[in-house]
Amino acid sequence: MPASPNRSLDLQELMDHARRSERIARTLFEIEVEVMNLSDSTAFLDHLTDLVLTRFGLDRVWLVLTDIENNQRLCASLSQQGAQVMIHRVPTVDFLRLVGNTRMPALIDQPQRFSQLIPPGIRQHIGSMAALPLIMDDRVVGGLCLGSQDDQRYQPGMESFFLEQLAVKASIGLTSVWAREQLRQLATRDPLTGLRNRRDLDDTMGQELSRSRRYTFPLSILFIDCDDFKQVNDTYGHDCGDAYLCFIGEQLQSLLREDDSVFRFAGDEFVVLLPNQDLASAHRIGQRFTAHFQDLRFDWKGKQLQATFSWGAASSEEGLHSPEKLLRAADQRLYDDKRKRRTEPERAPSARARSTGYDEQL
Numbered sequence: 001m002p003a004s005p006n007r008s009l010d011l012q013e014l015m016d017h018a019r020r021s022e023r024i025a026r027t028l029f030e031i032e033v034e035v036m037n038l039s040d041s042t043a044f045l046d047h048l049t050d051l052v053l054t055r056f057g058l059d060r061v062w063l064v065l066t067d068i069e070n071n072q073r074l075c076a077s078l079s080q081q082g083a084q085v086m087i088h089r090v091p092t093v094d095f096l097r098l099v100g101n102t103r104m105p106a107l108i109d110q111p112q113r114f115s116q117l118i119p120p121g122i123r124q125h126i127g128s129m130a131a132l133p134l135i136m137d138d139r140v141v142g143g144l145c146l147g148s149q150d151d152q153r154y155q156p157g158m159e160s161f162f163l164e165q166l167a168v169k170a171s172i173g174l175t176s177v178w179a180r181e182q183l184r185q186l187a188t189r190d191p192l193t194g195l196r197n198r199r200d201l202d203d204t205m206g207q208e209l210s211r212s213r214r215y216t217f218p219l220s221i222l223f224i225d226c227d228d229f230k231q232v233n234d235t236y237g238h239d240c241g242d243a244y245l246c247f248i249g250e251q252l253q254s255l256l257r258e259d260d261s262v263f264r265f266a267g268d269e270f271v272v273l274l275p276n277q278d279l280a281s282a283h284r285i286g287q288r289f290t291a292h293f294q295d296l297r298f299d300w301k302g303k304q305l306q307a308t309f310s311w312g313a314a315s316s317e318e319g320l321h322s323p324e325k326l327l328r329a330a331d332q333r334l335y336d337d338k339r340k341r342r343t344e345p346e347r348a349p350s351a352r353a354r355s356t357g358y359d360e361q362l
């Protein structure tokens, strides 16, 4: 029996709908494949928002993050890594009041009523939007927001199956990439100072030495050890000692170029890696550190403490081509320096011998 005109139209509509669904499912799959192996949350979110924006022809895509504790660290990490994604912070109570805690996409065709969810600079461009809940460790941490100038594109009650899928994929992806990032952080960072740790130093030195051989440039290091640090702990307590180490780490880091890195080697010892710098420039940098700390005081509850340290330099240009040889040579020179400073204080006065006129000296 021939199909009635109405029936063939329904069938056509059905087929169009099926094709459209297939295209969306394929695009979602392609996006998932493109972001699944990214190694940090910045790359993941930058890439994801960019792909969603372009592949689905949206006008704006941004991230809303609530003020729960875990988000502070995520935000700090995103800003440190120079994330491009637009991030809008919203108090948790306001987010849940506007979007609800149903874990379903919120479809919004009256953005003026939801303006708190939209970064001020783009409010005039949003006619309708979808806020897809982002869930990490079973908590709503914010939303991936898709905005269109078209005020009909998202309307409450419309079919949202693919938006739900995108919300789940984004949540799973972000949770997994953030967990990997945290693990990496634990493995390579010193928990007290936040500096790179000794394990990372071993790996990085090996890589930098290979690079220095391949491209024939020197790799130099500075080994730094605080003077009389035990006295800081004994006099002012362990908390003060901890803060003192953080202070030294921050100061060293602030004095270095982008290519150079500072590591906490152990206790009160730090190592600075100077790729493409010869022994003479390592010496200049060591002297610069000493001069910088001479004029600086560490403030501990109103007491002004002077931080001093000894250092030794070593370089691959001296024929030291393994991490162990470089570290051993620099460590030996550091202790020569320390001994000299103690036996000949007038040549290199240590903090104990120096009169600074400040409240406290070490």
Ligand SMILES: Nc1nc2c(ncn2[C@@H]2O[C@H](COP(=O)(O)OP(=O)(O)OP(=O)(O)O)[C@@H](O)[C@H]2O)c(=O)[nH]1
Residues within 6 Å of the ligand: 192, 225, 226, 227, 228, 229, 230, 231, 233, 237, 238, 239, 240, 241, 242, 245, 266, 267, 268
């Ligand atoms: N507060 C604090 N102290 C630490 C930490 N790690 C190691 N220490 C302490 O650092 C001190 C290092 O002492 P020493 O190796 O004798 O070094 P020093 O007192 O600087 O003496 P010299 O190196 O000879 O100038 C020890 O008392 C350790 O307990 C830490 O993470 N925090």
